[in-house]
Amino acid sequence: MTDPDAPLLETRGLSKVYGRFTALHPTDITVRAGSIHGFLGKNGAGKSTLVKLIAGSERPTAGQILFKGEDITGLPLVRRRQLGIHLLSQHAEVVADLSVAENLLLPDYPRRGPFVDVRAMHAKARALLERYDVPFAVDQPAGALSAPDQRRLGIVRTLVEGSALVMLDEPTTALSQEERSSLFDWVRSLNDAGQTFVFISHFNNEIQAICDRATVLRDGRVVADGADPRAMGSAEISELVVGSAVDEFVRVPRVAERERLVVRDLVTEGVGPVSFSVGAGEIVGFVGLPGSGAQESARAVAGLRPVQSGTVELDGRALRTADVRGALDSGMVYLTNDRHGEGIVGPMSVRESLRLGNWPSRGGLLADGEITKTYEKYHARMHFRVAGPEQPIEELSGGNQQKIILGRLLARQPEVLILDEPTLGVDVATKEEVHRLIDELTGSGLAVILLAYDTDEMVRMVDRVVSFSDGRVVGELVGTEVTADAILGRLHHETALADA
């Protein structure tokens, strides 16, 4: 049995300074053996910095890390892994083109002479997966697994290596509600068997669902250590994280007076034909499971997917389909849910990143003052935690990068805004501010399409929901029909709806 009070890991005066910026002030925390310990905090609070220091991928400026009572501060990452300390970032850490078995056993493949013994490797992998209750085919490429299964594979790999502490940095990013809860069930069952986890999330309900202890960081300082989130209300957790009460924003639904975006019979690579419209000042939520056509249709409208047939009209003008430039020039912008793949130019400064692709010019010259004004405006609204306007965007915390990308799109003063997970990785306070900002813009006629896994976000923001299944539009919810239960109902009974 694991002693419930035994400290597995402790930090003493652990700090991290980057140049003149203190990401983490001297920090004392304790992670107990057998717990699921949440690290909470606003964007840039220092959560990722702390887990990186513990894992050994960053060196501390000062302080100590004790693991099972031993000082491990001077040990490199590989040695810490051997001791069983693992950090899994948001991106599933599997090698996509290696098989599941190869991923699991890397690099100690069973051998017969100089050759890898594939049979033995598969048998061993199968036995391991069975032990952790994950029934993947071992010979398929890991890249073919769904996102949550890739995450499971990543976790199993650390367990196979003999993990004592698995740290998960926002592991539910881009997972659907169902995928989240089944991942949680699995993590809980591993925890019941004694596995210790550290878990980072911006969702209070996730923290309350699986964590028995929590550490809260604010601006690089610990403000609570060892609190039990299950004994707190969600508002209480938010207040602890933010430092003041969070004023939840709920939009007053708006009825569109005229159509702005009209899409007819759009067919895009296995999806369609779909038809829908978005009115001036309206926010329309697209709901559907992965592959249902919700995201595919939104991307096709923005010119990000090839279109086989159908028409897209903006304010009565036909747009050329599959033309990103044309869509952008007409005022249609798309916020990607993959900021690493599509959103970030690493070394560029925060200030310039806000006007990337939309450079203000005066008499043919770059209007530098305008760039600064844009920075000041969005900094005031979205509270970037940055060292200053010239800091390279790649150095920012995940949530702060998301805010910059969103600011960049808003600075284009779009006519149609397509938001794919706009508050991905964004903290509870900023989420409300982002919602307010979008709501204000609809006041001047902006048309918005919103894709969001977070049903609560959907309910609070949209005027109407269009649901997708099997590549088709299968239903609509309007006004008071838009409730969390109704949206989840649409997701779970898509086929029933298709028949209706």
Ligand SMILES: Nc1ncnc2c1ncn2[C@@H]1O[C@H](COP(=O)(O)OP(=O)(O)OP(=O)(O)O)[C@@H](O)[C@H]1O
């Ligand atoms: N390499 C670096 N150089 C300079 N500053 C950095 C570097 N890495 C992180 N920082 C700064 O340290 C602060 C803490 O970042 P960290 O990634 O730990 O935040 P976080 O709490 O994980 O935030 P989020 O919720 O947004 O992921 C941020 O303000 C970030 O800009």
